[in-house]
Amino acid sequence: MADLLFLGLSFLSIGGALAxxxxxxxxxxxxxxxxxxxxxxxxxxxxNASFLFMVQIIVYAGAIxxxxxxxxxxxxxxxxxxxxxxxxxxxITLGAVxxxxxxxxxxxxxxxxxxxxxxxxxxxxxxxxxxxxxxYNNWLVAFELVSILLLVALIGSIVLAKKRTKxxxxxxxxx
Amino acid sequence: xxxxxxxxFVSMALFSIGAIGVIxxxxxxxxYMSLEMMLNGINLFLITFARYHFNMDPQVITIMxxxxxxxxxxxxxxxxxxxxxxxxSLDTDVFTTLTQGEK
Numbered sequence: 001m002a003d004l005l006f007l008g009l010s011f012l013s014i015g016g017a018l019a020x021x022x023x024x025x026x027x028x029x030x031x032x033x034x035x036x037x038x039x040x041x042x043x044x045x046x047x048n049a050s051f052l053f054m055v056q057i058i059v060y061a062g063a064i065x066x067x068x069x070x071x072x073x074x075x076x077x078x079x080x081x082x083x084x085x086x087x088x089x090x091x092i093t094l095g096a097v098x099x100x101x102x103x104x105x106x107x108x109x110x111x112x113x114x115x116x117x118x119x120x121x122x123x124x125x126x127x128x129x130x131x132x133x134x135x136y137n138n139w140l141v142a143f144e145l146v147s148i149l150l151l152v153a154l155i156g157s158i159v160l161a162k163k164r165t166k167x168x169x170x171x172x173x174x175x
Numbered sequence: 176x177x178x179x180x181x182x183x184f185v186s187m188a189l190f191s192i193g194a195i196g197v198i199x200x201x202x203x204x205x206x207y208m209s210l211e212m213m214l215n216g217i218n219l220f221l222i223t224f225a226r227y228h229f230n231m232d233p234q235v236i237t238i239m240x241x242x243x244x245x246x247x248x249x250x251x252x253x254x255x256x257x258x259x260x261x262x263x264s265l266d267t268d269v270f271t272t273l274t275q276g277e278k
Contacts, residue, residue: 002176002177003176003177006176006177006181007176010181010185013185013189014185014188014189014192017188017189017192017193017212018192020192020196020205020208020209020212021192021195021196021199021200021205021209026202026204026205026208026265029202029204029205029208030204030208033208033211033212036189036212036215037211037215040189040215040218040219043182043185043219043222044219044222046177047182047222047223047225047226048226049222049225049226049234049237051234052218052222052234052237052238055238055241056218056241059241059245060211060215060241060244063245063248064211064244064245064248067248067249067252068204068207068208068248068252071252071255071256072204074256075256075259077265081259081263081264081265082202082265083201083202083264083265083266083267083268085200085201085202088199088200091198091199092195092199094198094199095194095195095198095199096191096195098198099191099194099195100191102187102191103184103187103188103191106183106187107180107183107184107187110179110180110183111179111180113179113227115178115179116179116227118177118178118179118182118223118226118227119177125229125231126225126231126234130231131231131234131235131238134231134232134234134235135235135238138232138235139232139235139239142239143239146239146242146243149242149243149246150242150245150246152246153245153246153247153249153250154249156249156250156253157249157250157253160250160253160254160257161253161256
C-alpha cells in the first residue's frame with residue numbers, strides 16, 4: 001500500500017515539475033508547482049516527518065504559492081507581456097545533457113550505501129514535540145538568525161511596496 | 176519500493192528540473208518557481224537522510240529552508256511587481272538595468 005502511494009506521489013511530483021517548465025502560461029506553471037509541492041508533502045508523510053508534512057502544506061502550498069497565484073492574477077498578464085522563447089526546447093535539452101551526469105553520479109553514490117528499512121514506524125520520530133526539543137536545544141542560534149531574517153524581509157517588502165510619490169514628482173519637474 | 180535510491184532519484188529529478196528551468200526559461204515567474212522546485216528537491220533529500228539515519232537534525236534544517244523560502248518569496252514578489260509596473264514585461268532580458276530613470 002505504501003509502495004503504491006509512493007509510486008503515485010513521485011509520478012505526480014515529477015509530472016508537476018515537468019508541467020512547470022513546459023507550459024508557456026505562468027498560471028499553468030504555478031498549478032503544476034502546486035501539485036508537485038503537495039505530492040512532496042505526501043512523500044514527507046511517508047518518511048515519518050509528520051510535522052514537516054503539515055508545514056509544507058501550510059507554508060509552501062498555503063502561503064507561498066497562494067501569494068504567487070494572487071500576484072499572477074493581480075498583475076493581469078496578457079499574452080503579449082509574456083516573453084518570446086523561440087529556442088526553449090533546445091535550451092531544455094542542453095540543460096538535461098548537463099544535469100544527467102550529475103544525477104547519475106549522485107544516485108550511484110547513494111546506491112552504494114547499505115540499505116535500511118524506510119517504512120513507517122510507530123515511534124514519535126518527526127512529531128512536533130521532539131522536533132521542538134532539537135530545535136531549541138541544538139539549533140537556537142540558527143533559529144534566532146532566521147527570525148531576524150524574517151523581520152528584515154518584512155521591513156524590506158514594506159519599503160518596496162510603499163508609494164514613492166515625492167520622487168516621481170521631482171523627476172517630473174526635472175524632465 | 177521505498178528505497179534510498181528511488182527517493183534520491185525523485186529528489187535529484189526535482190532539483191535538476193528546477194536547474195533546467197532556471198537555465199532555459201526567460202519568464203521571471205517561471206524562474207522563481209524553478210528556484211522553489213530546487214529547494215523542494217533539497218528538502219526531500221534532507222528528509223530522506225533524516226529517516227535513514229533516524230536523526231532529527233535534517234528536519235530542523237528543512238524548517239529553516241522553508242522559512243528562508245518564505246522570506247525570499249516576500250522580497251522577490253514585491254520586486255517583480257515593481258519591475259512589471261515600470262517595464263510592462265516579464266522578460267528577464269528587459270531587466271538588465273535596475274535604474275529607475277529611462278536611459
